[in-house]
Amino acid sequence: MAEAIVPHQEFKKPQAAKGDTTSLITGSEAIAVACKLADVDVITAYAIRPYDTVMQYIAKLVANGELDCEYIVAEGEHSQFEIVKHASACGARVFCGSSGVGWMYAMEALTVTPALRIPMVAMVGNRALDDPGAFGVEHNDALAVRDLGWQLVWVDSAQEALDVALMAYRVAEDRRVFLPLAISCDGAFLTHSQGLVKIPSREKVDSFLPRYNRGDLLLHPDNPISVAPQANEDWLMEIRRQTAAAMERSPTVIREVYKDFARIFGRDYGNPFFEEYMTDDADVVLVGMGTLSTPVKVTIRQMREEGKKVGFVRVRWFRPFAAEELAKSLGRFKAVGVIDRDFSLGSPFHSGVLATEVRTALYPAANRPPVLGFICGLGGREVTVPDVRKMSEKIYEAAAGKSQPLTQWIGLRE
């Protein structure tokens, strides 16, 4: 049952840094630029805010002759993801995306993609789920596929969005992985917010990103295979195990790709899985994902001036989840507070999704600091400096042994 594992490919030597430019662009535009640099073949669009800005930028690139691809406006998210799924099976590099309930509308197509070993790259412009309608950010949309074999990464700047989009194709299309990958960008805070972005040259990208090779899984008359026949109880478990094994290989590939990215593009993200901010001497830390990093870092700098040693750990990769590494890191502190921009109703301690994962990661660890869960910033509500101060105070109380609820809603109107 072992899958054919193709050894890691050799890449061309990096070119000189000529042709690099700097632009003031949004997170969405950064990903559109990455699609152009990666020479994506088939792209499907459907209208829903806030992710759809990426498709507007891509449409302009196509109209201006800067990107040669099949750009298809679908009639719904389910079709959007099914179209690129089949295009990828036929050997095309694909891009797709959605937000909120649009992502949920595509759920059936999202479900089948990992087991088909389709290395689709998608952007999720994180948005609150209906009802009631809200445009603002919540992470429940992307998190809904967390058990299915999708690789999930959160970015917090336009530069990181571009860089991770390029790395996403390398990771997803590595034959050891061949799993879909979703890049989460917080709605409005990243999709619509500009930052200065270094845009690499096409030559550099070509030396980093080899062409998508579907290999013996290619659907083509020269390779007459039957894909996804009805399996039932006699084989389904073995097939699931193969998909699981691919996800287990993903961390190794992610590490390799980040390292190679630093070598070629000169931007070193350090540990790919999570970013640590002022943790070296920290007493307590906050943990979170996405753009809440900005108010958290600002508040931490203020509190540092007051002598409070608070740090921050920003989780980038949620799937695969770097449990052992994260537990080792968090074990150094007296208490941990996890900020969830999501909810998981009825879950252990009525926590958010990330808090539950962090507690699970810590359970087998030698040092297990108390973990408080905070639900904050739902529906695009701002995570403010006073919110972060309040959460930090509560973690200090937990560190001092004061008993309090394991999950608390912060910034809620009383």
Place this chain on the structure above:
Amino acid sequence: MATTDRELAELTHLRGTQKLDAFKGVKKLPLEEFFTSGHRTCQGCESALVMKLMVKAAGPRTVVLGSTGCMYVANTTYYSTSWVVPWMHTQLGSSGSAALGASAALKVLMRKGKMKEEPINVIAFCGDGGGADMGLAAISATLTHPDYNCLILMYDNESYANTDIQLSGSTPYGAHTTFSPPGKVKRIMHHRWKKNMAGMLAAGHPTCKFVATVCMSYPVYSMNAVRKALTIGGPTFIHSLDPCPKGWDYDPMQSHELGELAVLSGIWPLYEVENGVLKLVGKTRDIADGRVKRLPVKDYLLRQGRFAHFTNDDLDYFQSKIDEMWDKWVIPGVIPFRKQIDEDRPPSA
């Protein structure tokens, strides 16, 4: 300035198709099969015959995408696929999207020089549940893309036959299914009239070049419809009526005969719409031209157990609806708009 067809073709990078000439009779058919042993369809399954003849007509340079349904579950048991050509499963409502995605990939990869230049047929099939119900929006969307060469074939056995014979949007009025069983109080549980898929898709998608209805009781015509659909270029649609021994409740040896009765009773008109021109075909044309008399629909209905609970009144009602199709529709059997007959006109003031 108006865009010409040629300019539009250049703008959309339209690609060529395989030139598949019509077969000139059953003795001229190739012997080679691309849908072979290994499938587990029921005895007398006409849909399996559709698969076999569809891909025989298309030939080896074809990619087939199959929606969930009988022709997925029964045809591709793991380790015993019956497909000789490349085949891929697609979700129940995604035949339109599958055809579009595969066609788009082949087109762009060849344009960019990432794949060898060659016209490759793309066929996506779906059952009536996957097509007339869940997949209608995706099929409709695909038929509006003039620049992707693909065929969507709906094999219609008039129920969700794989999942236990539940009614679909394509189940005929009054039929007994597991979701519409006749009971002590309600004899007729299913009051909806079957969707007119081919007519709806032909009328609703003006740039779609080919829509046809077929029935495998007329195999050479049906195979030639497939060949024309793949040759003409752009997205095309074929609707096949497939008698189903399990769902319709009759002896499997009668499948072929029931297909003929469907056409001869006028309930299943055979026609092609090619570049906007409607052509009634075979026995349907003979009926329309008065050369053959339409059989009473009860000759067709009473051969099937699913209509065994019908009373004479039910049969009369059903017959009256078929008569309407032929006598009152503006295009008999195809477009259900009524002709404005003199008696209906309001008296002038």
